[in-house]
Amino acid sequence: MSGFDTLLASVTSTAARPFSDAVTLPRGAYVDPDFAALETRRLFLGDWVCVGRLDEIPEPGDYITHRIVDTPVAVIHQRDGSLAALVTICRHRGAGLLEGCGHADRIVCPYHAWTYDLTGALLGAPFSGDRVDLSSISLPRARTDIWEGWIYVTLDDDVAPLSSRLGSLSSRIAPWYPADHVMVWRANEVWACNWKTLAENFTESYHLFSSHRETLQPYTPTQGVHCEPGEADWNIHWMDTTRPAAKTRPDASAEARRRFPLMHIYPSHVVSTSLERGFWMSLQPEGVDRVRVLWGVTAARSMVPADDAGYAAFRDDIKRTFDAVNLEDRRIVESIARNLRSDHYRPGPLCPKERTLWEFWRYLARRLA
Ligand code: FES
Ligand SMILES: [Fe+2]
Numbered sequence: 001m002s003g004f005d006t007l008l009a010s011v012t013s014t015a016a017r018p019f020s021d022a023v024t025l026p027r028g029a030y031v032d033p034d035f036a037a038l039e040t041r042r043l044f045l046g047d048w049v050c051v052g053r054l055d056e057i058p059e060p061g062d063y064i065t066h067r068i069v070d071t072p073v074a075v076i077h078q079r080d081g082s083l084a085a086l087v088t089i090c091r092h093r094g095a096g097l098l099e100g101c102g103h104a105d106r107i108v109c110p111y112h113a114w115t116y117d118l119t120g121a122l123l124g125a126p127f128s129g130d131r132v133d134l135s136s137i138s139l140p141r142a143r144t145d146i147w148e149g150w151i152y153v154t155l156d157d158d159v160a161p162l163s164s165r166l167g168s169l170s171s172r173i174a175p176w177y178p179a180d181h182v183m184v185w186r187a188n189e190v191w192a193c194n195w196k197t198l199a200e201n202f203t204e205s206y207h208l209f210s211s212h213r214e215t216l217q218p219y220t221p222t223q224g225v226h227c228e229p230g231e232a233d234w235n236i237h238w239m240d241t242t243r244p245a246a247k248t249r250p251d252a253s254a255e256a257r258r259r260f261p262l263m264h265i266y267p268s269h270v271v272s273t274s275l276e277r278g279f280w281m282s283l284q285p286e287g288v289d290r291v292r293v294l295w296g297v298t299a300a301r302s303m304v305p306a307d308d309a310g311y312a313a314f315r316d317d318i319k320r321t322f323d324a325v326n327l328e329d330r331r332i333v334e335s336i337a338r339n340l341r342s343d344h345y346r347p348g349p350l351c352p353k354e355r356t357l358w359e360f361w362r363y364l365a366r367r368l369a
Contacts (some may be wrong), residue, residue, distance in 0.1 A: 008369060012349070015358075015365035022350040022358040029364075030194040030340045042367050043267035044069050047143060048152040048162040050269035050282035050353045051075055053298065055149065055182045056101060058090050058142075061118060064101045066294065067284065073142050073153050074098045076118050085142040085153045086120040089097065097139075101186070107139075136275075149179040149298075150269070150280070162265070165233045169263065172236065175256040176248065178273045181298035185318050188294055191330055191360075193337035195268060195283045195291040200360065201333050202270040202281060203262060206237055206353040211332055215325050219243050224259075227355035232366075235264045235359040245275035248300045264356060266363050276303050279322060289337045297322055 001009070007028040014025055029035055051066040052075070063076040065088065072088045074097070088097035088107070095111035098104070106123065115124045120139030125132040145152045147163040148170060154162075191198060201207070209222035224240030244257040252275050260274035268283040278298035283291050297318050305311045309337040339345055350358055 003101050004032070004305075007032055011361070011363045012369050015362045019350070019355055019358050024347040024350065026347060026359055027340055027345045030196065031288050033288060036285060038368055040069055040285065044284065045157045047159055047267055048154045049284070050150050050265070050280070051149050051153050051294070052186070053149050053183045053296065054146055054151055056186070059103070061100060061103045061105050062133045063104060064151070065098050067292070068153060068155055069284070071155060072096055075153060076152055077367070078118055083144045083151065084119060085138040085144045087142060090114060091122060092125065092141065122207065125316060130299065140230045149181060168231060169234050169236070173261050173263070173273065175253050176260060176273050177300070180301055181273065181278050182301050183296050184299050184304060184315055185322070186294070186298040187296070190286065191288060191334065193291060193292050193333040194289055194340070195285040197291065197333045197336050198281070198291055199268060199270055199281055199358050201263060201329055202352045203235060203237065203264040203360065204349055205237060205262065207332070211328050212325060215321070215328060222353070225353050227353060230356070232358050232363065233266055237262050237356050237357040241274070248276050248302045262278060264360060266301060266340055266360070273298070274301050295326070
């Protein structure tokens with residue numbers, strides 16, 4: 001057996017252990033470049049990646065961009081109301097066409113100003129005479145899907161629609177009305193850890209009493225964390241809050257006010273959503289110990305102040321809160337990445353409130369074996 005086969009076999013046998021006897025993945029799953037390359041192929045090029053929220057692009061011409069592994073894409077609200085995901089590599093000599101989020105009536109390349117319409121059809125190529133047959137050139141399309149207000153893109157032509165695989169999760173979280181949320185904050189960062197370490201950190205709330213002693217534990221204590229079995233495409237756990245949601249949805253159930261779900265939609269979309277507020281991340285690996293983190297905060301539409309000053313204060317408060325929490329997590333997950341480089345790293349046993357991690361690793365083993 002090659003070293004890589006031994007690693008895969010070790011991941012598989014770790015995932016096959018019963019939860020009562022679960023241990024963490026072998027170190028190679030976080031540091032081996034071949035393992036990371038397999039994850040990239042199977043999970044990130046072969047499945048759905050979250051790129052943002054539908055409410056971020058309400059008008060025709062509005063767009064959000066993302067990069068799936070090496071491929072830049074833009075999801076653009078079309079004039080007929082549909083969404084199109086275009087690969088934004090210029091068909092002339094490959095310059096990048098769009099960045100960030102914004103609005104465009106046409107897409108103009110910053111290099112030689114070749115111009116495309118919102119569907120990706122080439123409209124003009126300045127100074128090209130009759131060299132360029134405009135009608136034969138357009139930007140390639142990727143597939144899009146929408147689930148509970150989140151937009152996903154895949155570069156794979158065959159993978160099943162994600163939304164069709166998440167029906168049971170939709171039913172489970174319907175009392176929290178996640179599709180009614182709107183984005184109030186979006187950020188792109190690069191953290192120095194393996195993408196799985198960050199996904200794992202987001203989806204276990206065992207650590208709140210210790211890592212987030214002052215920021216989260218008073219409101220969402222570890223004591224109120226409980227896991228429930230997930231399914232093939234997702235895992236879920238719940239947190240009871242000491243501050244029941246009171247300011248929105250008079251029709252909400254008592255359970256929805258005092259508890260909320262945290263989910264991992266595989267491979268790399270992690271979400272918490274209460275009646276009033278949500279927090280999510282979409283992760284893209286950049287090698288074994290770097291991860292591109294797109295994160296956002298959502299709020300129930302009725303919670304968002306209508307006036308500019310109120311909205312600015314609301315956003316500032318959200319940014320302050322989540323920057324503080326993220327910093328607490330970042331210190332830990334980046335220390336794990338450094339320690340994974342040591343030969344002295346050893347797998348450890350999982351605790352009862354970490355069931356979600358065990359489920360994630362079973363998914364990994366299934367997809368990579
Ligand atoms: S690379 Fe885009 S116009 Fe030349
Ligand atoms: Fe945390």
